[in-house]
Amino acid sequence: MDTDRGARVHSSPTLDADTSFLLARASAMASAVGNRAVADLGLKVRTYSVLALAVEVEPSQRELAERLRLDPSQIVALVDELEARGLLERRQDPSDRRARIVAATPAGAALFEQARTRIEDAQRDLWAPYEAAEVEALRALLRSIAYSDRG
Amino acid sequence: MDTDRGARVHSSPTLDADTSFLLARASAMASAVGNRAVADLGLKVRTYSVLALAVEVEPSQRELAERLRLDPSQIVALVDELEARGLLERRQDPSDRRARIVAATPAGAALFEQARTRIEDAQRDLWAPYEAAEVEALRALLRSIAYSDRG
């Protein structure tokens, strides 16, 4: 029952119809939630993503950069930090001596498991108000956009 | 179909199921498209959003900060720049002399119209592969998340 006596809370028709704008806001919202969920483990969603890939994929740094949509130079710093904390290690790729494979240590894998349950709990809360099927449809659509080559 | 002879292109089950991660990637993708669409007008999606609100809402700087999810101090710089270009102006709020209302000039409104059609064209391309109803459902869901208070 919003009254509008002087309150003049207009909304912007253009921005409210702009999927990208909504995407940006929703994304900022969701990552703030994620960051808070793993903050006390000394992680952010950034470092959590690196850890996840190190555990589940063991990619080269180049692959890491592509998957996270980051410049390769940022990967260096990110991996440096997590490596210094003993959470992952750089291995030589036996088939290409230029490449470094990023793999989690046991400590890294253990921390990842903790972080994963926290992230998942927080996400469950965030998406709880919506139909599971609806959220799954959203996910599918996002996946398609996220990995399209138009970026 | 993908062979896997040595190619080892694993995907990360955790990240591929993480709606926030997908949201972040899709958002980065979409805003890159948007930035390119208005680059030759000397705008980015950031400044375009400010302009849109100045035209359609005439908010205070505080409101601007909340709607764009930015720190008030960033609004200062953003408005400074657009004001210097003659695209908008700061007015005194007659009901509160602390507040400054941000409103577009005629030049600002004209530039906004140009930018809006470019953004909309680019978006149309981006979302063309998907069902209209599907995209509208996505938009509704994003709108709800974007303006929830859990951020």
Added chain:
DNA sequence: AGAAGTCGTTGAGAATGTCAATGATTGACT
């Protein structure tokens, strides 16, 4: 009137994004 809160602003420091250059290595071509 006085206290407490809000608004815009300034300034500082961290985190992120972007780009160019380099040494080591690979793959393609001759």
Added chain:
DNA sequence: AGTCAATCATTGACATTCTCAACGACTTCT
């Protein structure tokens, strides 16, 4: 075999964006 372009990780520089704390001007509460 030997050259040459391309790729990978890294470094460094710079711009943009984020986050916080402080301030004067003003408002609201009591």
